[in-house]
Amino acid sequence: MRQISIPLNEETFSLYLRASSEKKKKAEFLIGLWLKDFFKSRKKAQKEFFEIMEQTGKIAKERGMTPEILEQILNEES
Numbered sequence: 001m002r003q004i005s006i007p008l009n010e011e012t013f014s015l016y017l018r019a020s021s022e023k024k025k026k027a028e029f030l031i032g033l034w035l036k037d038f039f040k041s042r043k044k045a046q047k048e049f050f051e052i053m054e055q056t057g058k059i060a061k062e063r064g065m066t067p068e069i070l071e072q073i074l075n076e077e078s
Contacts (some may be wrong), residue, residue: 016024056074060070 016027019027
């Protein structure tokens, strides 16, 4: 198993130091699961976002959108 270091606020740090070894193991396990889920979900969301953007770009191009038209739309005042 690998280890990382994460900054904590004083209260959390103090609570962790005073916790029993059993509670520390549970916390480390839960934090590990949370981090894994957090980073996997983020990668998945990012991948889906880029897939949607690519698909949207293809559809826009098929419908006649050009970089010049997009620039004009973006520069219009509301």
